[in-house]
Amino acid sequence: MTTFSKDDVKYFADFVRIGLSEEDKENFSAQIADLIESVSNLKEVDVTGVEPMTHPVPMINILREDQPKDILDREKMLTSAEDQEDGLIKVPDIL
Secondary structure, three states: OOOOOHHHHHHHHHHOOOOOOHHHHHHHHHHHHHHHHHHHHHHHOOOOOOOOOOOOOOOOOOOOOOOOOOOOOHHHHHHOOOOEEOOEEOOOOOO
8 A cells, every 4th residue: 555644745735725634545545546546547557459448438529610691781881880981890909
């Protein structure tokens, strides 16, 4: 079992500015050691022939393909603009 002492827990708790009691430090050191042990067991798993994946569920793009089309008549749109110039909406300077 990998050792993870109360001092290690205290170091990380101080690093992230979390106050822990002595009981918490004892519990967390045991839990973290168990976690490290569990993760280290994964090194023993035979993964030959297993393809790497980025997500456990196959993801398929269900969005439609972009197709440009005119959805608003330019002249009609410009009639609602407060100010326009050369077929474009003119806006006030910001800076």
